[in-house]
Amino acid sequence: MGFDTSTLRFDEQGLIPAIAQDAGTGEVLMMAWMNADAVAKTLESGRVTYWSRSRQAFWVKGESSGHSQALVDFRVDCDRDCLLVVVNQTGPACHTSRRSCFYTAVREGGEVELMTPVAD
């Protein structure tokens, strides 16, 4: 039996935010959006699939870059309006070639870069 995606609360654009967390390190890697079909595809395939708002198309993470996310656990929050996907990340998660998209810290009013791009 498949998961009933209609039990989730999507926004007015039919999207739900999905946070990706590294299964090994616990690092928060990125946040992107899914629609109901992307949720179903992710659960069925075990490959994390987002909905690209800019391209208005499915975004199978890593399909072009090779930096895919294998689903380890799929979690729903208390309000059912946010998802947490625990993943095994291949290569960097960020399109800037950093391990995580959250590589900039705001400290004492200035910005500090916490990670440098990794060689592929």
Place this chain on the structure above:
Amino acid sequence: MGFDTSTLRFDEQGLIPAIAQDAGTGEVLMMAWMNADAVAKTLESGRVTYWSRSRQAFWVKGESSGHSQALVDFRVDCDRDCLLVVVNQTGPACHTSRRSCFYTAVREGGEVELMTPVAD
């Protein structure tokens, strides 16, 4: 010098998603929203402050429950349209008295509860 919140990308409602992560355990605790003033308040006060969409008011996390979030690090993602606040969480983060809002896993089409409410 304060951080210039206008460098962030807010949505059409003037909001940006903020993921809260436990500084000690790395656990993802919750996701909520901030507007520019909530970002500024969080950075100035060191107490994580969201914008409540339902109440249309500032939501100083823990102000009524005592389950506050002390800011440890404030991070911005590559697109500057999502925040990660690393926090010291007092008590449970979730309004259901669970440590994290992401206490439900979807496994084999069914749902599994990963955490029970904690005594206060």
